[in-house]
Amino acid sequence: xxxxLEASWLRAVAFALGLLVLWQIASxxxxxxxxxxxxxxxxxLELYRQIVEGTIWTPLVETSLRMFYGWVLxxxxxxxxxxxxxxxxxxRDFLNPLLEFVRPLPASAIIPPAILFLGLSNTMSVTVIAFxxxxxxxxxxxxxxxxxxxxxxxxxxxxxxxRIQFMVKIAIPGAMPDIxxxxxxxxAIALILAVVTEMQASQPGLGQNILLAQxxxxxxxxxxxxxxxxxxxxxxxxxxxxxxxxxxxxxxxHS
Amino acid sequence: MAADKAGSAVSVRGVSMAFTTGxxxxxxxxxxxxxxxxxxxxxxxGCGKTTLLRLLAxxxxxxxxxxxxxxxxxxxxxxxxxxxxxxxxxxxxxxRTVAGNISLSLEACNVPEEERAGRIxxxxxxxxxxxxxxxxxxxxxxxxxxxxxxxxxxxQQPKLLLMDEPFGALDAMTRQTLQxxxxxxxxxxxxxxxxxxxxxxxxxxxxxxxxxLGTNPGRIVEMVEVGIPRPRNQLLTREDSRFxxxxxxxxxxxxxx
Amino acid sequence: MRRFLRGSTIPVLLVAxxxxxxxxxxxxxxxxxxxxLVVVAGYEGMADGSILIATWQTIEAAMFGFLMATVIGxxxxxxxxxSRKLEAIVGPSVDxxxxxxxxxxxxxxxxxxxxGLNLEAAVVAFACVWPxxxxxxxxxxxxxPRLLELARxxxxxxxxxxxxIILPAALGRITVGLRVAVSISLVxxxxxxxxxxxxxxxxxxxxxxxxxxxELMYAQLLWLGxxxxxxxxxxxxxxxxxxxxxxxxGQS
Numbered sequence: 001x002x003x004x005l006e007a008s009w010l011r012a013v014a015f016a017l018g019l020l021v022l023w024q025i026a027s028x029x030x031x032x033x034x035x036x037x038x039x040x041x042x043x044x045l046e047l048y049r050q051i052v053e054g055t056i057w058t059p060l061v062e063t064s065l066r067m068f069y070g071w072v073l074x075x076x077x078x079x080x081x082x083x084x085x086x087x088x089x090x091x092r093d094f095l096n097p098l099l100e101f102v103r104p105l106p107a108s109a110i111i112p113p114a115i116l117f118l119g120l121s122n123t124m125s126v127t128v129i130a131f132x133x134x135x136x137x138x139x140x141x142x143x144x145x146x147x148x149x150x151x152x153x154x155x156x157x158x159x160x161x162x163r164i165q166f167m168v169k170i171a172i173p174g175a176m177p178d179i180x181x182x183x184x185x186x187x188a189i190a191l192i193l194a195v196v197t198e199m200q201a202s203q204p205g206l207g208q209n210i211l212l213a214q215x216x217x218x219x220x221x222x223x224x225x226x227x228x229x230x231x232x233x234x235x236x237x238x239x240x241x242x243x244x245x246x247x248x249x250x251x252x253x254h255s
Numbered sequence: 256m257a258a259d260k261a262g263s264a265v266s267v268r269g270v271s272m273a274f275t276t277g278x279x280x281x282x283x284x285x286x287x288x289x290x291x292x293x294x295x296x297x298x299x300x301g302c303g304k305t306t307l308l309r310l311l312a313x314x315x316x317x318x319x320x321x322x323x324x325x326x327x328x329x330x331x332x333x334x335x336x337x338x339x340x341x342x343x344x345x346x347x348x349x350x351r352t353v354a355g356n357i358s359l360s361l362e363a364c365n366v367p368e369e370e371r372a373g374r375i376x377x378x379x380x381x382x383x384x385x386x387x388x389x390x391x392x393x394x395x396x397x398x399x400x401x402x403x404x405x406x407x408x409x410x411q412q413p414k415l416l417l418m419d420e421p422f423g424a425l426d427a428m429t430r431q432t433l434q435x436x437x438x439x440x441x442x443x444x445x446x447x448x449x450x451x452x453x454x455x456x457x458x459x460x461x462x463x464x465x466x467x468l469g470t471n472p473g474r475i476v477e478m479v480e481v482g483i484p485r486p487r488n489q490l491l492t493r494e495d496s497r498f499x500x501x502x503x504x505x506x507x508x509x510x511x512x
Numbered sequence: 513m514r515r516f517l518r519g520s521t522i523p524v525l526l527v528a529x530x531x532x533x534x535x536x537x538x539x540x541x542x543x544x545x546x547x548x549l550v551v552v553a554g555y556e557g558m559a560d561g562s563i564l565i566a567t568w569q570t571i572e573a574a575m576f577g578f579l580m581a582t583v584i585g586x587x588x589x590x591x592x593x594x595s596r597k598l599e600a601i602v603g604p605s606v607d608x609x610x611x612x613x614x615x616x617x618x619x620x621x622x623x624x625x626x627x628g629l630n631l632e633a634a635v636v637a638f639a640c641v642w643p644x645x646x647x648x649x650x651x652x653x654x655x656x657p658r659l660l661e662l663a664r665x666x667x668x669x670x671x672x673x674x675x676x677i678i679l680p681a682a683l684g685r686i687t688v689g690l691r692v693a694v695s696i697s698l699v700x701x702x703x704x705x706x707x708x709x710x711x712x713x714x715x716x717x718x719x720x721x722x723x724x725x726x727e728l729m730y731a732q733l734l735w736l737g738x739x740x741x742x743x744x745x746x747x748x749x750x751x752x753x754x755x756x757x758x759x760x761x762g763q764s
Contacts, residue, residue, distance in 0.1 A: 008597075012604040019605065036624055090518075097519035104695065104740030105733075108703040109714065112721035112729050116543050151346040154314055157332045159363035159411065169359065173350045192613045192703075199618065199707045207615070211708075214619035222623065226616045233611030250350040252393035 035219055042220040047227065060228065063194050063205035066122065070129025071190040075183050078134045082141020087171065103139070107132025107189065108196050115201065125197040132193045133186040140182030144175025177248055184240045191233060264290045264415060264447040265311060270320035272306055280306050282472040288449060293441050295450045295462030299509060303473025304451045308419050311449060312338050324415070334364055337408035341420040343400040347392045353403050354379065354388045360410035374410065381440070382406040398429035405437070409444070416441070418450045422457070431489050434461060442485060455509065459501045460492060467505050477508050545726040554731030562716070563735060570705065570712035573629055574697040577636025581693055585641045586686060589648025590678060599649065606645070614639035614700055618707055628711070632704045639700045640693040647689025651682035691747045698743060702736065
């Protein structure tokens with residue numbers, strides 16, 4: 001069984017490498033335009049150069065921080081709002097229609113008003129990220145807090161738990177699977193919006209870098225930027241999956 | 256039992272209950288539960304058994320009549336009354352281990368942290384849960400989960416244990432084992448128990464007294480003094496002539512509704 | 513009724529407050545404008561057709577990208593779903609591409625296509641293809657194996673098998689992925705327009721902001737919100753009308 005797994009893993013790597021080699025040859029022979037599709041070797045060399053010269057880190061850190069601040073802001077306010085709305089049917093009646101209207105609004109659509117109020121600033125950028133990233137967390141928290149089982153509400157009442165004890169010991173851990181799933185989606189959105197605001201509002205970071213690379217037809221640099229963003233997307237998703245698995249280790253294992 | 260000499264733990268007088276929507280659920284229900292008594296309430300579904308239990312727990316307020324607990328009217332839920340729910344899987348905290356679930360009661364009762372471990376271990380031993388202490392509820396069988404719930408209730412050292420069809424979802428073997436354990440615990444701890452079930456034999460087997468509820472609206476149709484000495488035995492008690500007589504009598508009454 | 517009243521309380525109060533604060537001069541006109549002016553700007557934009565044209569451009573790009581994603585996603589999904597071996601070989605490459613944020617491809621798409629519909633549709637397609645692909649693979653895995661065996665026993669050629677067994681059997685769950693993809697398509701289209709593509713609603717909002725016409729910008733923002741809401745409501749309705757959708761929705 002193990003040998004079989006290793007074999008299919010090898011084949012998967014061979015497949016990916018094969019594609020890259022084909023690309024390399026086609027681009028070298030100019031079957032496809034080396035300006036639009038530079039050979040992978042050039043992209044790799046560019047990445048190597050950026051790492052050796054250290055120029056890769058500043059934009060990476062800029063983008064990561066922006067994404068992270070917006071996401072933390074969104075997660076905290078999303079959970080708090082979600083707790084308030086989820087545990088009160090009246091709040092749900094008052095706020096749900098408004099939320100239902102704002103939620104499907106493309107997050108990037110608030111960039112124009114955000115620029116109007118906050119200018120082309122980092123504050124604008126973080127605000128837009130937080131606004132766009134709040135929805136998955138908010139909706140998941142509302143659902144999580146609203147679906148605490150009646151038995152647990154009764155248990156809490158019979159034990160005379162205080163409001164705070166109920167929140168800390170029962171409601172928040174109960175809503176945690178939903179909150180974490182929402183937070184993972186939120187982080188992906190935060191990365192997207194960090195890149196978008198960097199491109200639109202000329203904030204320093206990976207988004208701006210790849211746009212500038214495109215404008216001067218430095219396509220290897222453009223592809224390198226895309227690769228870095230892809231790696232970022234992979235790493236943050238994987239990291240949150242690990243956190244989720246650890247925090248929710250009490251859940252029964254599904255096949 | 257010697258319950259006659261003991262005082263009254265619960266006194267229910269002329270209680271009626273109606274929800275805003277629909278017909279009354281309970282009408283003019285009166286009974287007394289003596290201190291240390293094992294008191295069973297049996298009835299078909301829809302007779303308001305669970306509502307009655309929630310009234311005793313203080314989770315609901317009656318629309319008419321009075322309920323006293325040791326002489327004082329019940330104003331709301333209290334830690335001196337513990338409830339064991341039928342649906343154990345929803346009443347346990349899935350993110351806490353068995354020990355953690357028992358600890359919840361101790362935390363609520365403000366038991367200092369250094370005392371908790373000892374009390375948890377004692378309860379684990381009492382409910383035969385030592386091996387499962389570090390496991391999460393989802394890894395346990397239904398019977399084990401129900402033991403955890405009972406242990407959690409005992410942890411709050413209640414004067415009154417309210418049990419809402421606690422064994423209804425368990426298989427027959429597990430059910431009999433737990434019946435005997437609960438009967439033994441009630442005697443050991445001298446806890447008053449109000450036990451709800453739709454299983455007539457279970458009610459007679461466990462109870463010092465049994466009341467039968469009828470439906471539409473829920474009301475008492477009969478009260479019997481079981482009068483079979485303890486400890487009881489799954490085989491012999493169920494073949495006892497008094498057991499069979501109660502069963503015949505109540506079966507006929509419940510069938511009529 | 514009570515719920516409707518409660519639901520409309522806060523939006524109505526907010527708009528009223530906005531109008532009052534604006535008229536008393538507390539809110540600056542150049543950033544917050546005024547609800548009454550927003551209504552007028554929206555009406556004018558509708559009357560001269562400019563908002564509707566921009567809307568069409570956005571929807572056109574969203575739909576074009578969505579259709580490409582659907583064709584590619586369903587075809588590849590069926591093939592990968594039918595062969596575990598192939599999935600094991602190709603899957604990791606797919607997993608390597610999937611985490612790339614679609615917006616990172618905006619400059620690349622600009623390099624390839626220049627400004628216009630194709631640039632936008634390509635980015636939309638990249639963003640939409642993943643939910644369609646993954647759901648299709650899962651849907652094909654979920655097909656009752658006896659149905660596939662039946663097709664083999666009847667010696668159906670591939671195209672017939674596809675048309676008579678695989679697609680109908682998997683369609684219910686694929687619809688779930690398509691629904692997600694439709695919502696994504698609108699969001700991504702607007703985003704590309706806001707970032708750099710000079711067409712559609714996103715671009716005209718940017719223009720309204722830059723030419724200091726906040727009332728027009730807010731009118732378009734509200735219109736876009738209404739559009740997103742209507743699309744969402746329509747999709748929910750469509751999916752709930754699908755036979756047996758309620759059980760399937762939970763599985764995906």
